[in-house]
Amino acid sequence: MAVSQLIGARVQRREDPRLITGRGHFIEDHVLPGLAHMAVVRSPHPHARIVGIDKAAAQSLPGVLAVLTAQDFKAQISGGMPVTPAFAPEKKYVPERFPIAESEVCFQGEPVAVVVATSRALAADAADLVQVEYEPLPAVVDPEAAMVAGSFKAHSDGPDNIGWDMTFAGGDIDAAFAKAEIRVSERILQQRLAPTAIEPRGVMADYSPYDERLTLWLSSQNPHFIRLFVSGAMGLPESHVRVVSPDVGGGFGSKISPYPEDYLVPAASRILSRPVRWIETRTESVMTTIHGRGQVFTAEAAALRDGTLLGLRLTQVLDLGAYHGTFGAFQACACLMSGGVYRWEAISARTVGVLTNKVPTDPYRGAGRPEGTHLCERMVDRVAQELGMDPADLRRKNFAQEFPYVNNFGLTYDSGNYDGTLDRALELVDYPGWRQRQAKAREEGRLIGVGLSTWVEICGFGPSQPTAAATGGIGLVEAAEIRFLPSGSVAAYVGTHAHGQGHDTTFSQIVADTLGVPLAAIEVHHGDTAEGPAFGYGTYGSRSLAVGGMALHQAATVVREKARQLAAHLLEASPDDLDFAQGTFSVRGNPAAHKTVQEVALAAYGGSLPEGMEHGLEAVSYFDPPNFVWPFGAHICVVEVDRDTGAVAIQKYVAVDDCGNVINPMIVEGQLHGGIAQGISQALYEEVVYDQESGQLVTGTMVDYLIPTMNELPVPTLDRTVTPSPTNALGVKGIGEAGTIASSAAVINAICDALSPLGIHHVDMPATPERIWRMIQEAAR
Amino acid sequence: MGQTLRLKVNGVERIDEVEPRLLLVYYLREVCGLTGTHVGCDTSQCGACTVLLAGAPVKSCNMLALQAEGASLTTIEGLAAPGELHPLQTAFWEQHGLQCGFCTPGFIMAATALLADNPDPSDEEIGRGLEGNLCRCTGYVNIRKAVKAAGEAVRAGAAAPMGG
Structure with missing residues (x-):
């Protein structure tokens, strides 16, 4: 079977040529x-x-x-x-x-x-x-x-x-x-x-x-x-x-x-x-x-x-x-x-x-998960600090270990290996080394801090039953359609919507491996309600791959299995005796007897179909996931705080994440880069300010609302472990929000660790130089 | 009401009647039909509207079209011949230097000017050259990589960066 030729590969994005040449079609271009x-x-x-x-x-x-x-x-x-x-x-x-x-x-x-x-x-x-x-x-x-x-x-x-x-x-x-x-x-x-x-x-x-x-x-x-x-x-x-x-x-x-x-x-x-x-x-x-x-x-x-x-x-x-x-x-x-x-x-x-x-x-x-993570990770660090315990040890002592794990509110974490990501992150950052450097810096009066954030995320919405209740009627499943055209190219329609996530590429990789067709023969369509299945459920909550990718995989599988039936008819063999590899059905033990999937597609529109088989080679499939998916990981941030100005300099940022099986590692890393940047930006820079008296918006332009440039952000070191989700055939989870969920806590925990010799236990966001400088002055009194 | 504007856009001489208040970016987008130059902030922070004027990067949302009288402009559409890619375009593609792609034309134009001046920029020099451009998707990691990769390609003689 042609599985895993493209799944897992760093395929360059198919959407990029138009975007890098100014030929994209954004709303204002219409x-x-x-x-x-x-x-x-x-x-x-x-x-x-x-x-x-x-x-x-x-x-x-x-x-x-x-x-x-x-x-x-x-x-x-x-x-x-x-x-x-x-x-x-x-x-x-x-x-x-x-x-x-x-x-x-x-x-x-x-x-x-x-x-x-x-x-x-x-x-x-x-x-x-x-x-x-x-x-x-x-x-x-x-x-x-x-x-x-x-x-x-x-x-x-x-x-x-x-x-x-x-x-x-x-x-x-x-x-x-x-x-x-x-x-x-x-x-x-x-x-x-x-x-x-x-x-x-x-x-x-x-x-x-x-x-x-x-x-x-x-x-x-x-x-x-x-x-x-x-x-x-x-x-x-x-x-x-x-x-x-x-x-x-x-x-x-x-x-x-x-x-x-x-x-x-x-x-x-x-x-x-x-x-x-x-x-x-x-x-x-x-x-x-x-x-x-x-x-x-x-x-x-x-x-x-x-x-x-x-x-x-x-x-x-x-x-x-x-x-x-x-x-x-x-x-x-x-x-x-x-x-x-x-x-x-x-x-x-x-x-x-x-x-x-x-x-x-x-x-x-x-949405709610960064806040929950920030709160939890801050409180866990506060407990560790109160006990004089290493925050890594306290985390390990309390990690959920057995999966599926049911949390206090009855939510079932599908799979996890929290020690695995933490151990790798500690190794990558050189944790003992930084603790030594921190101790030495403290002797010199310098403020270095190491912050951990071990996170888990609920994402991949569905399943239909709880989400129908949450939306007031529509269960969040996902729909996809595969149309094999007579000349052998494939149109794929999905109800998710890409706006930077690279679905045209990732979804093509899934279809290519499932159907055994080259990437160039596949066209992914989304974003137009006139095309494809009756309903689409959109892109948010890191759901597109785990729900939409699965719908596409299912639709492609239905199409492939119909093609197998037709190929068996054409080859006068039993469907069970056919092998499928590299886009070709061949009779087991007699590889000379074979039909390519493209030949079968043409035949599906011809005049020699078996009795009872309808014409065409297309399928609509809805995927209703049996559970949410639960990516997780460990982020570690090292900062130095300038005692005189309150400015924070990130010395090192390490992220070891686990989103199950990876379709395109290049895209996964890109999602993490951007997500981590947004969490760091919350921790250090961004805040919508309203005047407390008048209610007037003070930060009404990009002059006033600080979006960081490349000069304000670190280059994170990334790695991953792979713990597949047992709840879908692809074994995938989600990665779109992971970086944002994890990173604000890592940064703030590092700042609080740096400031702890001054008796400062907590710093709010954004941890601007002014805020920190004032806290340092206050602590010195 | 209109005034005559003569200039060169992507190598093509143009004469247009424009309203004095028309911003350069809207001249490019709506009069010339070059929609690859984007508007993201109106106040010159985001840099999505960056084009080259006589080879220098300018923010076309903060210039009147009439201020470009007599100038030679290059937009993202004019960076490479049809069907071809400029080394920076290739590098952004290969290094995954874009996600949604909205800020990308501005980054590529600003980086074109940067590499024209200095095809082997350090991290600090890249940071200084692109400090007027904002990206919300990539965390800039792969943008930085792309600029370095394009610099290498330019130095290896892939193609000379255009300068207006």
Whole structure:
């Protein structure tokens, strides 16, 4: 069998030639005859009543086609924007969200009107002429203050600001704490982050009034869900809406959920009977594209003096922003993953979602899992520090060892070898050597720290049963279709969406090995709801390979087995007597009697099929995974902190990860590089800042919001172990989010280790020179 | 309202009537139809809009089209003859120096200017040459590798980097 010719190989990416030559097709590269341009009039206030909107000056500008407000859109769009149950099904208060504000704006940047004009510049000019009179209301900025009864409300007609308040109980927490010989507690901040795909969002819509068809081009990770949501809201049959998500310039979670413009642009197109396009500016992006994280944790851990972990009690206060993000409650999975790779007797985790007057939070790379890992890894280090124990030894003592391992909340880790990745990482970083250098540096008054992060991730969403409950109906499986064309080339259709992950390459490798056809004969299609299976489930949560790749593998296997039946008929042999290798079926013991899979494909469209066999050689397959997949690993960061300036310099970064079998190691390493960079960037640089008094966004451009250049980031040393997942035939897990999940904890643990001689136990993110310098000054007093 | 703009884009002489407020990047994208030059930030941080003006890298979102009067511009589309690749394009491909590919044209143009000045840059020199470009996907690891590999190819005589 032709297995493993290409699976496992460093195949150069098939998507690159167009991208390196400027021939990609991103959203802003799409134009249509008669295209009109939309600009959005946005609230400058975080919270205000809309007293009146005067369109006259804008409407009188030559070239302006329409100025539209909520009144106009209410005839076009029904219902509110969707909110899924996710991990917080019992919600207390879900404010209704229409894509455009009518009487009250609840975050800075919320749409209040749109202008459509013949050019983009004209639309922007006219948007400035729309006069909106506001009556400012008090802004709710701090989620913890907003939890207090009687505080200002983010929505003036809301009961309070509590979106949800629920506790996950994993074992008898009081019994675990009753045995405690030591306890440590900490307050840990997860600052708001802007996902910052370098390509901003954009939407183009073409509504065809006579046949009532809508085509929507947008920069999305999730085109089929957008079709579902927008068709429903616009009263169109789902089959009348086509969503095309072309080349997408990065997502990181920010292009999963539907946005107001996804509804407003097609509605404007329907009102005007012409194509309309809106392209987000960077300031609009920081102001209105979802933010990630935005959480405050308080946690207490209980342990025995020998280092045995007993119990973890925590509260997650999650800053929802002004509305629930469509998948915002996914972030509560930080609670379910707060135990990490360790055996705990009990964990009790309370999550409180709090409404504030800011842009909604929603999944950003890792979504809940970086927060859970950061919390767990910080608390484990605090226990080690309290006991004077080496953090590597404490980890080893408490690692889950037997797999499948069921965690405190009933989640089943499929496979793991936590000692294996930690041992390799310690070896690669030269752990004893750094501990010696650290001791010597301390004698010289220098601050060197070594930080460990041993992580595990829940990903690969499905399975259908829990995820259907989490989405409110749609089980997250994946669909794929294989079409073997008569002349021997293969079209593969998948419901996932690539925006940097290299699926065209990885998926081609799977198909090539399964069908025994050359890579060049395979074309992978995604991102167009008019093609392929009825539904696709999108790309997020490191699911594309473990669910989508498996669907493709299954579809290709069905096709191959039909080809075997047909080949047997053509060769007048039994299917069981056929070998399949290098794309050729041959009769066992008589290799001269053979048919290539291409010959069989042509025959499938011919006139000599066996009785009962249908024509064609194609298959649709849905894969519903039996479990999540659970990649894991060990990251170690070494830092030196400058005592005088508080600046952190990363000396060494080692990551040993395990994502099961690897289809393309080059792509896996690339995903880790980028993921690690984003976690380091959270640890050291990035923070969305709102003025605590006024609620105004302070970091509204890339001048103010620090995305690191190559000069701010280390080159990590990577290695891996291979522990296949037993839950799918490919033995694969996921790697898209791994680096981000692991790395913030490694960096902060290293900084805290460096600062520990000064009596500093915890540093919040971003660990800027100013923050650290102030802590050093405070500690010296 | 329009003013006459004369310049050379990818070796082709052009005369266009443009609005005085038209930014160079939108001139390239919308008037010339060269959509490989991207807009990522509007404020000159991300560098996705980098093109070469007389061989020097400029951020075309922070220049008016009329400021390029008389100039010779090179965009990503003009870096290599049709069907061929510039050594930097080859190196980005071979070294997996891109993921989503949106920032890539800007990186390749900035690196082209860097290698034209110095085909054997050190890590620090690469860092200085590309400090005006942001990538959110790669952590820059393979971008750095690609620039080094392209430098080697250039030094080995694969092709001289274009300079406008």
